[in-house]
Amino acid sequence: MNHYVQGDPLLCIGCRTCTIACVVAHEGKRIFEIDPDGYDFHPRLKVIKTWSVSVPIQCKHCENPACKAVCRSDAISTMDGKVLIDQAKCIGCKSCAEACPFGAIRMVALGFEVNPDGSRRSVALKCDLCDGLEGGPACKRVCPTEALRLVDEDGLSHSLTLKRQNTLKAASAPELCGRPQP
């Protein structure tokens, strides 16, 4: 099963420490020693706030990814349980961004490559689970409220078990069970 980072809206406080950590992880720490405008600020997750929810939205690393299915340039692949985009192959058609059911893909001007008309070239960008970086996803590591977790097979099965138990608890009245609820 592919892994993914899942945010818990009951724990998230919307502080966006994860957002910056994502940029730092992908740009490298030299950020603090270079020209303030000499790097790209392109977080691969986006904290969304609604009336009832605050949580970062990021790639779910789908098993049969819609983004991959629509990609015309073979830029999206699945490798080692991750869905990855090869920006060098991306033609900037935006199909994947449109196809993603979660809005987890952004089009960004990455690096300083330019189109023939002088504008900066936009490519598709999304969470790569900090592929190749020590310590796993940076967003999860810095979250001060432990709102983010890396979901693997065991983790998913555990949370599904809890959910099933809760559903049963809610559905069964104490008198039917014959003993008081804890």
Place this chain on the structure above:
Amino acid sequence: MSIKEVQTTCAYCGAGCQILFKVDPERNQILEAVPAMGRTNEGTLCLKGHYGWDYINDPQILTKRLKKPMIRRGGKGAPLEEVSWDEAIDYTATKLKEIKTKHGPDSIMCTGSARGAGNEANYVMQKFARAAVGTNNVDHCARI
């Protein structure tokens, strides 16, 4: 490269988080801020704790780091000129003494600082206002 580690308290809010800084002493450069086990933060930091020390690098983004004492020798409206510490201190003291003599100590107002300066500097400032100037006109931004 030998890395020096120094633990200190974050200067960004009243939570008082403990941070361990990793420093390259040869280049006088902070490399990383690592959350430390403080009573209030228990090994966590927010975005300002993790990334808010960068201003010390003086990256020339918003405002200039003040590096030399400056005075407006020509009075109001004149440009600020860089001067030596001796001249800046002498100029400030002379002006303060003039105002105190002419208008009394209560015509002088001092502030403490609720930010990075620390308790000792605040103590010295209020002692300056009270003992050197002779006024209780000292306050800080707690009320704003």
Place this chain on the structure above:
Amino acid sequence: MSNGVHEIEDAKLLFVFGYNGADSHPIVARRIVRAKRKGAQIICVDPRRIETARIADLHIQLRNGSNLALVNSIAHVIIEEGLCDDKFIAEHSLGFDEFKELAAKYTPESVAEITQVSPEDIRRAARMYATSGQSMILYGMGVCQFAQAVNVVKGLANLAIMTGNFGRWGVGIGPVRGQNNVQGACDMGALPNSYPGYQNVTVPEIQAKFEKAWGVALSNKVGIPLTQVPHYVLHESEEKKIRAYYVFGEDPAQSDPDLAEVRESLSKIELVILQDIYMNRTGQYADVILPSTGWNEHDGVFSCCDRGFQRIRKVIEPPADADVLTDWEIISRISTAIGYPMKYDNTEQIWNEVIELCPGFYGATYEKLDKYVNIQWPCRSRDLSDKGTSFLHKDGHFANPDGKAKFSSIDWQPPTELENDEYPLILSTAREVGHYSVRTMSGNCRLLRNLEDEPGWVQMNPELCDELGVKHGELVKVLSKRGHCVARCLPTDRVKKQAVYMTYQWWIGACNELTIASLDPISNTPEYKYCACRVEKIADQAWAEKYVQDEYLNIRQSMGIELKKIGGRAA
């Protein structure tokens, strides 16, 4: 705070009143989240759907400016339903009978219109708070930044006294202090009415103690609060006027209310001294600029929001080309030059003088701070076994001379400047989570700058946006009687239609151009949370975008940033 930050997660009920921890102190907000996980109930009182409101068991979305009406009504229900801790009241408090009379008037029905809260919710909140057995109140600027502020704090204290929620683990009331060392500046006596350690300047014995220690006669006249400086410059008689202003690590020309008035007063003061690490807006009015070392470049002690003393240490040297001194060296040299010699070799020497003069801090030596990292005052003994005090008022002993808590009986008052035909909306100012204070620190950090930059946002209810015909990200003009500014529209259903919110960190979206210098009579805190305003659509967005960009460049240039050094994107 009467209790420690680490105790928050052990409370059985958190009553979070006008405090948005997620934006102002994420690491304190973390404790609120942990409390919830451990099973605590949460009541959140805030006109906005803040993060705490999302996870609260009860969100009381009261009308802005109705705090005391709500608090007194909660007290009314607690009394009416017999939920008081009578023993605690009898043994540890004074003035309850008078308070009962006042509270009798505040039926939930009678305040429903003022507060826009249903009587059922008020009753529910009162029951939850009074019956949890371990309730803690946390409050913030949503209480303090009103013309009626201190009395709301006293009102909240009433609730804690009448239910016996004081003097134990995980109870009490917690004003969560905003800036990193507000607590410390107060502890050190940077206050017009008290010497270090909250020792009153008007008490003769205390005056004598400090006169002896400092070897000089001292004044027993309470000084001027910071927020009254404009008044003392512009409107006082000649003999009372402020003539010199020594500004140390602050930026009143950005942080204070009614900036036009602040600028006028700064330009009229004979001598403005600015001591800071970065150029700021006040620096443009300064006659003298004294450059000092920044956080990480010097040693010392901070006090965190729950009275915890902690060491700060020099991490790196100041830049090689910077001719800067530590703050205490600069002040000592000026003091010596005007005839009162001060000479210290290091911060420990100063700290030892402080703790010698303050009985409540006496035990908090550098040695112990290095050993224990954090010591919450009071810490009265040098003995290593005295590690400080997590919660105050143990066994119901309060800091008043008679050891008793006092009920205060005060009626609700409406805010100073109400909405009207010309300015039909409420403006309330708030904080940006990724920026700090006047932004001279955080705004000079690459990544925090990238996260949020000028001109800042104005949070507006989507219905209001529709009525005005403005969309997400569009620049709008926000106006009050005192001034105007330009900010970006942020539609969000987390705010009510009647109020808009702006963060105070911005130069171009400077909401303090709009705010009113109406002060609480006791704390002298301005009413940042309430003034009347209007939002206008800007038809020519291209012009507005260019205006923001040009202004930003201009201000940065005036702050000493060279144009060639301003990055490619903006220049």
